Amino acid sequence: MDGIAPDVYAKQKSNAQLMAMQSIDSLIDANYRPYDQIVDIGCGDGDITKHFLGKHLPHKHILAIDIVPDMISYARSHNHSDDNTIEYLLQDMSIEWPELCPRVRELDGKVDLIFSNFTLSYMPDKWRTVGIFRRLLSTGGIFHANIFIIGDLNKKLVTNGQQPGKWYQSREKQLDDWRQSLLSDNQFLVKQFDIIDVIWPTDRQKMIDFMPIIVSKVRPFFKDDQSAYDRELNDHLWDTAFDTVVNPMATEPNPGAWKRFLADPTIREVNRHHRLLRVTAIKQ
Structure with a gap:
């Protein structure tokens, strides 16, 4: 949540909460097994972690991760778990596996559910990100995410004489990267790949x-x-x-x-x- 203070973000999250609850309902309806270990990528202020994941999905432990120090500090002070099942961790998940902190790497092959709501569009290398998730998950473990597909900025770009498209990815490219990264080595069975258009x-x-x-x-x-x-x-x-x-x-x-x-x-x-x-x- 770069560029926005936690208390301001707290006033913005009704749409994120709605999409998160839809996701959690779908996980419940699919009758997946209870979760020993959940990892929430991009937890922000921790509200969805505590009040949605924590209260609606049976679990033993949730590791909630964010890259923004202020968000993690806010989450620890405002959305800590009374039963100590939620742990908040400051970590950039876009880096290579050996560079991740020991707390993350010790979950190698032990995670039952990786959940992410509106944060993975920050990941420039989808293959690396999916590879890390694949490594963290146990056999039968689930990766579930809602991901912003950034609009086609190239079509709106005022180039000022420069060539457009040098930096921006099209929506088609973003979707194809996610699709191919998940299907690249047949270790993932993709159950859902749905495009949702919303107006807020x-x-x-x-x-x-x-x-x-x-x-x-x-x-x-x-x-x-x-x-x-x-x-x-x-x-x-x-x-x-x-x-x-x-x-x-x-x-x-x-x-x-x-x-x-x-x-x-x-x-x-x-x-x-x-x-x-x-x-x-x-x-x-």
Whole structure:
């Protein structure tokens, strides 16, 4: 949850809670076995971990992981588990297996469920991420996630003479990467690979609060090219990201879309358009 404070994020999560509860209902309906070990990737402030995973799925232990220090601190202080079944851990899960902390690596082959809600779009290398999940899961273990598929920024990009598409992935490429990474060595049985299009009305202040998250989602595509990312931020990335989310069907760029929104206080609400991938896969 880069770029947003935990207390602000807490006011934004109703849509995330809805999607998480739908996922948990589907796991319950599938009659999967009770879980000795659950890992929640991208737990944020810990609310979904405690009140959704913790209360609705039978478990012995949940390891809740996030990359943002403020989120983990908030989760530990506000959403700790009274029965000590939930543990919060600061960890970047996009790195190579040997670089992960010992606490994660000691779960090699012991995890019954890996759950993630709206965070895996941050992972630039899907094959590496899926490989780590495969290694963590026990035989019969489940990987279930709701994943934002980032809008086609290339179609909205004001290039200023530069070649578009140098950094951004299309939606088709993102979906294909997830599909191929899960099917690459036949160790996963993919039970669900559903595309969900949603429209979420969002009031003005929540849109202003949420924009840093939207912008941060494209950061991994720049890899180590910080100067390119900074240049995009300064030139048009906020306008492009905003236009992609609120007006995805337009075929022409809308330069200054975010700036005009900020300058016009009469705009009290916008519709956010998102494409989500819901995936369930079982390690064979």
